[in-house]
Amino acid sequence: MARKWKAKGAEAKALADPMSKIVLQLQSSLIQSDARGILCGCSVLLAAEEEQADLLGRAYFGDRVINAEKDKRWFQLDMEEAFFLCYSLKCLRIVGEDKRPKDVQELWQYMKSKKAAFPDFYKAYSHLRLKNWVVRPGFKYGVDFVAYRHHPNLVHSDYAVLVSSEGDCEANGRLRVWSDIHGTLRLCLGVVKALLVLSISKNGHDAASPSCLENYTVDERTVSRWVPEQGREDDTSADVESQGSQ
Amino acid sequence: MARKWKAKGAEAKALADPMSKIVLQLQSSLIQSDARGILCGCSVLLAAEEEQADLLGRAYFGDRVINAEKDKRWFQLDMEEAFFLCYSLKCLRIVGEDKRPKDVQELWQYMKSKKAAFPDFYKAYSHLRLKNWVVRPGFKYGVDFVAYRHHPNLVHSDYAVLVSSEGDCEANGRLRVWSDIHGTLRLCLGVVKALLVLSISKNGHDAASPSCLENYTVDERTVSRWVPEQGREDDTSADVESQGSQ
Numbered sequence: 171m172a173r174k175w176k177a178k179g180a181e182a183k184a185l186a187d188p189m190s191k192i193v194l195q196l197q198s199s200l201i202q203s204d205a206r207g208i209l210c211g212c213s214v215l216l217a218a219e220e221e222q223a224d225l226l227g228r229a230y231f232g233d234r235v236i237n238a239e240k241d242k243r244w245f246q247l248d249m250e251e252a253f254f255l256c257y258s259l260k261c262l263r264i265v266g267e268d269k270r271p272k273d274v275q276e277l278w279q280y281m282k283s284k285k286a287a288f289p290d291f292y293k294a295y296s297h298l299r300l301k302n303w304v305v306r307p308g309f310k311y312g313v314d315f316v317a318y319r320h321h322p323n324l325v326h327s328d329y330a331v332l333v334s335s336e337g338d339c340e341a342n343g344r345l346r347v348w349s350d351i352h353g354t355l356r357l358c359l360g361v362v363k364a365l366l367v368l369s370i371s372k373n374g375h376d377a378a379s380p381s382c383l384e385n386y387t388v389d390e391r392t393v394s395r396w397v398p399e400q401g402r403e404d405d406t407s408a409d410v411e412s413q414g415s416q
Numbered sequence: 417m418a419r420k421w422k423a424k425g426a427e428a429k430a431l432a433d434p435m436s437k438i439v440l441q442l443q444s445s446l447i448q449s450d451a452r453g454i455l456c457g458c459s460v461l462l463a464a465e466e467e468q469a470d471l472l473g474r475a476y477f478g479d480r481v482i483n484a485e486k487d488k489r490w491f492q493l494d495m496e497e498a499f500f501l502c503y504s505l506k507c508l509r510i511v512g513e514d515k516r517p518k519d520v521q522e523l524w525q526y527m528k529s530k531k532a533a534f535p536d537f538y539k540a541y542s543h544l545r546l547k548n549w550v551v552r553p554g555f556k557y558g559v560d561f562v563a564y565r566h567h568p569n570l571v572h573s574d575y576a577v578l579v580s581s582e583g584d585c586e587a588n589g590r591l592r593v594w595s596d597i598h599g600t601l602r603l604c605l606g607v608v609k610a611l612l613v614l615s616i617s618k619n620g621h622d623a624a625s626p627s628c629l630e631n632y633t634v635d636e637r638t639v640s641r642w643v644p645e646q647g648r649e650d651d652t653s654a655d656v657e658s659q660g661s662q
Contacts, residue, residue, distance in 0.1 A: 343589065
């Protein structure tokens with residue numbers, strides 16, 4: 171599937187300003203400001219100054235929350251996003267509603283209690299983010315995430331992502347019947363995305379602490395319709411070509 | 417959702433020629449010709465004379481199979497379609513590849529062996545067909561069936577149908593996670609259908625023989641997105657109306 175840039179010059183703009191660089195800038199800005207997010211249900215709220223807000227927006231972490239404060243911009247981060255900044259990039263501290271900072275182990279337990287499949291979802295999210303993909307929630311399309319090669323202002327998303335786990339029935343339960351596979355592929359076709367299934371293998375490790383993530387492996391598979399015409403040997407097209415050159 | 421007729425005059429045509437009448441004509445035609453279908457894997461092949469072929473087409477049972485015979489037209493029926501003509505309308509006999517007619521009990525066992533969820537799917541199919549809906553396979557849309565109020569030449573399909581059963585995990589396993597529900601609704605929206613979920617309750621009866629179907633009950637539910645604006649109390653629209661009349 172060819173990448174679809176949203177405007178003329180978008181590709182050059184993305185190349186000149188790679189996502190890896192933006193995320194590095196965001197990381198160092200958050201470290202310098204000793205940023206703290208506030209855990210609030212299934213999200214983390216983060217206040218940012220203008221420059222930091224710009225970086226959060228360009229790296230596309232969280233969603234802006236409309237607020238009346240002039241000098242602070244608030245962002246609502248999903249659990250995967252907040253945990254990524256906290257655990258993988260080590261640039262965000264997260265405090266509970268009692269304002270006491272939570273350590274990584276506490277956060278891990280909290281997020282698992284809110285979402286049973288959190289370890290698998292986080293592994294999938296961080297797997298793509300560490301490769302400098304921009305990863306966003308996929309509920310609009312009925313998938314777990316969507317992944318963009320750069321900011322969605324510049325490029326359409328390449329992949330609709332489903333997370334599949336060992337003992338899938340409990341964790342996610344997608345793509346187990348043909349009708350689900352057909353429907354998901356038809357939907358992906360309609361919104362010009364490829365379906366990427368990330369299968370998480372725990373390799374016998376449990377999810378007691380986030381360090382287990384190092385032992386998890388991720389298997390990447392894209393799923394697409396098999397079009398018989400494209401699956402045949404090239405006899406016909408060769409004939410057409412040779413006829414054309416006669 | 418408003419019914420969408422395909423052309424001007426289609427509605428009048430459908431009203432003048434109701435599906436119940438077409439199916440009755442087909443039934444008596446098949447009985448008169450002592451029709452026999454040949455069981456072949458997961459389908460039943462049926463040869464029809466011109467007039468009968470016309471009725472099969474208008475009632476939309478099966479798909480035409482292209483063949484070279486001039487005076488016979490072959491139709492490939494799905495298991496649900498064939499069993500409906502055989503068991504519910506009692507107008508078709510089905511023979512095995514050994515040309516020996518199969519009784520209803522043998523057929524039931526055979527179809528269950530080919531498709532574990534056959535009893536539930538058949539209950540859903542016959543439930544809609546007996547109300548004179550035209551029911552067709554839904555795999556193009558990633559659902560179990562699509563249901564039309566009349567022949568699809570005249571009208572777009574109203575419903576994408578999913579069959580849900582007790583102990584759903586084995587039988588079908590759809591709509592168990594939010595991402596599946598979101599995706600299916602998004603797809604239905606795209607193809608202008610409403611999602612109809614038929615829940616089959618066995619009421620403690622097993623599926624040992626087709627007579628158990630009489631004890632099954634079908635619960636019909638349409639599922640649609642909740643749009644907050646439409647769910648609010650009518651204060652705003654009342655205001656607008658009263659302002660408009662001032």
